[in-house]
Amino acid sequence: MAYIVKQPKGDGITHLYLTRSHRVPGKANPVQTRTYLGVLDPASSELLLGKGQAEPGGDVLALLHGKGIGYSGKRVPSPEQRRMLRKTEALGSALRGSRTLEAGRVILLERLAVGAGLLAALASAFGESDGMRLLAAAIYECCEGDALCRLGDWLQDTVLADAAPSLSPASVTRLCQDVGASLDRREAFFREWFRQCNYPRALISDTTSISSYAEKLEMVEWGHNRDRENLPQVNLNMVHARLVNLPLYYRLIHGSVPDVATIVNTAAFLAELGISQYSFALDRGFFSAPNLFYFHDHGLSFTIGVPLGTGNKEAMRVLDECRLKLRSFKSTIVSGGSTLNHAAAAYRVVQKGAKGEKNRHFTAFAHVYLNKFTKARQERELQEVLHGIMKGFSECQFQDMEEAEEWVRAQAGRAHAGLFKVTPGRGGGRNPGEKFARSRDGGFCLG
Structure with a gap:
């Protein structure tokens, strides 16, 4: 008890x-x-x-x-944090005389940073003066989201004007250059930040790409662009504290580096910096037998999106197994204004062996979520598209198959074009996308 x-x-x-x-x-x-x-x-x-x-x-x-007690990841302030908090309480004295300074959101963000230990970590790695300047820049981006060349002008109208002086465009450039050139100080910041957070359980997310027109940034390279933009990119990898979703760590990676190599290296860096408990949250672009076996063989916890469709027979088997469970009211989850149905089943991951070698396999748990409202909307949209195509097709005449196929694609739209195919002959046509549509009936699968 x-x-x-x-x-x-x-x-x-x-x-x-x-x-x-x-x-x-x-x-x-x-x-x-x-x-x-x-x-x-x-x-x-x-x-x-x-x-x-x-x-x-x-x-x-x-x-x-x-007991009516909450928890949001906060800790008892250390002596250093209490000292800085007392120092920040003096910011209110700036509201005097004939000057009108912005205080509310600025003081709120500044005190949150002090309470979380962020300012202490910045001061430990970069010194109190530069640490305060970096925090002022972060608060500016949170409040305004504007170019850093305007930071100095904005700062003079806030209660941080005296705490973080000398942030002209030239000084901001020098500060960014100094921080960017000092890998040791950045690593020292992350070490201290992890310590301030008491080395929490971490969640490593997959990389995201940021397209760029920049011509002088060494890390901007051509790679797999998820936004389908014809631009080079830089990759960003983020790590969060699993319980309170507080950002812990980030890495900027050359745009041409593959995603899998990125997250494996991130885990190694975290271990070197003191984080020993972590798991991965990845999208279905990472789903492959070699990747899954890498996580399994190294004892790594992961959550990964499972690609659906007729090509993934194991996913289709899991969906069929879960359909009856998803109909039950016991499977209902209501959270954040959304209603989902959830079911779980064993998922067998198989990796084919080389010639003369046996196949390898292990069993994971697949969690299937169904949004019945989305399913109903998708069915209605598909019925409307199908009705419009059938009605319009019977009223049109086409010179050749290519013209007919182009007409169908235009009527179906990008979302439904893969569900239809034009075939010659009478009564012999069938919809090859039927199974595909069934696999996308408002649900998605996470392993």
Whole structure:
């Protein structure tokens, strides 16, 4: 049996403990063991994790919730954070005389950065002066999202004007050059940032490409452009804290580097910097037997999109197995204003062996989600398109097959063009996209 204990102290601070009661052979009464969690924030009724305490698991979060205590990943401020917080409280004094300075959102973001340990990590790696300038630039981008050459003018109208001086366009350029040229200081920042976050469980996402017209950036190269833009690109790989979704780490990668090599190297870098618990969240572009076996053989946790269609027989088998489960009201999930139905089934991953070698396989769990509202909308749209094509086709005359096929593609649109095919003859036509349409009936599959 486990429960949460609140223990007020004389200094007005309430400490929180996880108490577990268990029996020991030979003793008549149960024995209790206490684990210190942290302190209760009186303003938000949230747990502030104590120094060195690991993030609470799902069972502890449930016990906290039962006591009316929340948790958002915050920790008890360190002495350095408390010092910086006292320093930032003096920003309000800038609102004096005849000057009118912006304060609200600027102070909010600045204090969030102090409370999370971000400013302390910046100051540790880049020094207090440059650390504050970098934070001011980040706050500016959050508030305005404008070019950095306008940062100095914006800053003079905010309460950060005295805390982060000298941010003219020339000084911003020098600051960016110094930070970009110093790999050691950037790595020092990430090490300290991980420490401030107490080395949380991490989620490594797949890379995204950023197209660019830049001609002088070495990392901009031609590669697989996901936006189908005829431009070179740079790849960005992000890592988040799994529980609170706080950004932990990023990597800019040359645009021509393959995605799989990118995420494997990111995991290695995280391990070197102190993050030992991580998993991967990847889209279906990463789905292949070699990739899945790499994760499996190295004991790595992953969530990956599964491509649907008639070419993936195992995915079609899983869908068929889950159809009945998805009809049950017990499979309903309501979250964030959306209603989904969920079912799970075993998914067999097979890698064909080389000549003379046996096939390899392992079993993963596939989670299937169905949005019945999306399914109904897709069916209605497909019926309307089909009706329009059948009606229009019977009223038109075509010179040849190419003209007829072009007409059908134009009527079907890009989303449905693959579902139709023009065949000569009477009564012999059939829709080769029927199975494809069935596999896309509003659901998607994650393994």
